[in-house]
Amino acid sequence: MVRLTVDLIAKSSSHIRKKGDRSLPDYLRRLTHLNFSNRSIVDIISRISNLGFACRLTHLYLQNNCIGRMEDLCQLQCLAKLYLGGNCIAVVEGLERLTKLKELHVENQRLAPGEKLLLDPRTLLCLADSLRVLNISQNAVDEVWDLGVLRGLTHLSATDNLLQHVQDLEEVFSQWPLLQRLDLIGNPVCQKPKYRDSLITACPRLEVLDGKEINDLSRQFLVNWKASKEASKEASKEASKEAGKRARVERALAAQAPHHPFLTHLDTALSRGAVLSCSLANSLPRREPLKGPGPHGLPRPPDPSHNSATRDHSLALALRASSSPGLCPGALGDSNAL
Structure with missing residues (x-):
């Protein structure tokens, strides 16, 4: 294993050849690019302080x-x-003073099973205005809420992660007005219905999504479709509100109706009329039907006048009682007087 030190930089032939006749300290102060990929560096944290000389890196x-x-x-x-x-980085942190950082690539970290890459909110807040490119692919990332502050992003690569919810992505990405390129291939969310349409409408300046360009005609169609859908939803919501108001008013009127004086008086009158009609109908004398054989010795037919007269008499009593609410059963006297 190797540690990153000044001596390691000095011994690197690729750098020594570039320094020419300058002294090593002078060369290191002028250094802008440093490439130590695939060198098995163990502990950059305790040794990175040796790069303090590279103020122009x-x-x-x-x-x-x-x-x-x-x-x-x-x-x-x-x-x-x-x-x-x-x-093997599990937490992206310690970048609070890098206010000029434009690109951060932390893809494919070798994490322990069950771990996911985390980004320190303080670091993200400090990079909010400067960072343009962020690569967090293949890191078991399952949500992007903390990234919402990165309003200067133009390119996000988050392929082969665990992102699942289209609505969450819409809410976060809509906060990035400069976003032009988005790569999410390999996430479960890519299989959701209207995934592509939703993100295109949420990101007005998006040019490429998952490697496919977005033309203006497709974008305009989707924008119009979304506007129509939202207008329909709003109209339905308003109609539902109005229906709810009407239902509440009707319930309130129904609750007050039994206590209205006029309605109470009318109900009492009708009730008394019904009682009187039943009582008087039961007290009427019954007409005996004609008995014996009819003409020519045939059976005599029923007398229709009997039932009709009784029914008419009862109806007249009921109408009179219902039109006189103050009457009581005793006030009518003998039914034969009618």
């Missing part, structure tokens, strides 16, 4: 080593591009 390549933590990189305040893919 803009590009740092440390892919495919054994780096486990990120600290003390804050000394590289001119750093614009940082490549740390293929290491």
Whole structure:
């Protein structure tokens, strides 16, 4: 295993050939690009302080080593591009002073089973305005809420992760007005219905999604479709509100109706009329039907006048009672008087 030190830089033939006649300290102060990919560097954290001399360093390549933590990189305040893919980093942190960092590549970290890459909120907040490119592919990432502050992003690569919910992506990506390229291939969310349509409408400046270009005609169609859908949803919501209001008013009227004086008086009158009609109908004398044989010795037919007269008499009593609410059963006297 190797540690990153000044001596390692000095012994690197690729750098020594470039320094020419300059002294080593002078050369190191002027250094802008440093490439130590695939060198099995063990502990960049405790040794990265040795790069404090490289105040002009803009590009740092440390892919495919054994780096486990990120600290003390804050000394590289001119750093614009940082490549740390293929290491063992579980938390992206310690970049609070790198206000000029434009690209951060931390893809494919060798994490323990069940772990996922985390990004420190303080680091993300400090990179919110400067960071343009972020690569977090193949890191078991299952949500992107913390990335919402990166409003300056133009390119996000998050392939082969565990992202699942289209709505969550819409809410976060809609906060990035400059987003032009988005790569999410290999996530479960890519199989969801309307996944592509939803992200295109959520990101107004998106040009490429999962390697496929987005033409203006397709975008305009989807924007119009979304606007129509939202208008229909809003109309349905308003109709539902109105229906709810009407239902509440009807319930309120129904609750108050039994206590209205006029309705109470009318109900009482009708009830008394019904009672009187039943009572009087039962007290009427019954007309005996004609008995004996009819003409020519044939059976006599039933007398229709009997039932009709009784029915008419009862109806007249009921109508009179219902039109006089103050009457009571005793006030009518003998039924024969009617």
